[in-house]
Amino acid sequence: MRKPIIAGNWKMFKTIAESVAFVNEVKGKAEVSGVESVLCAPYTNLPALVEAVKGTEIKVGAQNMHWEENGAFTGEISGVMLKDLGVHYVILGHSERRQYFAETDETVNKKTLAAFNYGITPIVCVGEKLEEREAGQTKEVCRVQTEGALKGLSAEQAAQTVIAYEPIWAIGTGKSSTADDANEVIAYIREVVKSLYNEQTAEALRIQYGGSVKPNNVSEYMQQSDIDGALVGGASLEPASYIALVEGAK
Numbered sequence: 001m002r003k004p005i006i007a008g009n010w011k012m013f014k015t016i017a018e019s020v021a022f023v024n025e026v027k028g029k030a031e032v033s034g035v036e037s038v039l040c041a042p043y044t045n046l047p048a049l050v051e052a053v054k055g056t057e058i059k060v061g062a063q064n065m066h067w068e069e070n071g072a073f074t075g076e077i078s079g080v081m082l083k084d085l086g087v088h089y090v091i092l093g094h095s096e097r098r099q100y101f102a103e104t105d106e107t108v109n110k111k112t113l114a115a116f117n118y119g120i121t122p123i124v125c126v127g128e129k130l131e132e133r134e135a136g137q138t139k140e141v142c143r144v145q146t147e148g149a150l151k152g153l154s155a156e157q158a159a160q161t162v163i164a165y166e167p168i169w170a171i172g173t174g175k176s177s178t179a180d181d182a183n184e185v186i187a188y189i190r191e192v193v194k195s196l197y198n199e200q201t202a203e204a205l206r207i208q209y210g211g212s213v214k215p216n217n218v219s220e221y222m223q224q225s226d227i228d229g230a231l232v233g234g235a236s237l238e239p240a241s242y243i244a245l246v247e248g249a250k
């Protein structure tokens with residue numbers, strides 16, 4: 001049985017004080033038995049967030065990391081630094097990073113491999129652009145990105161990885177994929193994992209849907225056979241909305 005996982009991707013939003021106030025509001029509420037709840041915040045907020053979630057079931061994630069442990073990489077943050085902070089998750093290969101910061105399948109793969117060196121669980125994002133969807137390339141794009149990200153991972157590591165299927169045209173647009181469409185692509189991604197590893201690994205790995213998930217549509221996704229949670233941007237920023245998302249994942 002795969003444990004559902006709701007992860008808020010705060011992107012470049014919130015100060016330290018706002019992050020702590022958020023946790024104080026959702027404490028005890030965005031904690032639903034059987035659902036994993038993760039807040040992925042800007043680097044600057046991570047120490048305060050880790051402190052704020054102590055004694056709760058809420059976990060903290062970063063939104064990126066470098067693959068090297070240290071070195072001359074001005075402006076970068078490594079896995080050892082995130083581990084040092086007590087961070088449990090890291091989002092890798094988000095489409096905004098692929099688009100604006102030149103992330104490639106190769107760098108996503110290096111980062112995914114590196115995350116396991118520090119006991120950090122990667123949430124690897126895959127998903128097609130609108131023109132790729134219209135050209136009927138959705139599954140092919142997701143296959144290439146999934147294979148690229150998982151290259152060199154052991155079956156055990158792959159089973160622990162979280163994949164987030166985020167069709168780019170659905171991010172921040174209010175145009176979400178239908179639950180049936182999202183489930184079909186996600187079931188296909190699971191088939192890809194099966195063909196790379198085995199059935200057991202594919203059945204263990206969790207795959208989220210992301211793209212305009214809101215409190216009023218989250219349960220539709222969660223009812224699908226292969227969708228194990230959601231990676232949520234805009235609707236994760238308000239405490240009441242975040243609580244509703246976690247409750248909707250039951």
Ligand SMILES: O=C(CO)COP(=O)(O)O
Nearest residue numbers: 009171172211212233234
């Ligand atoms: O990019 C996303 C999460 O990583 C999705 O963002 P929205 O939920 O705002 O569409």
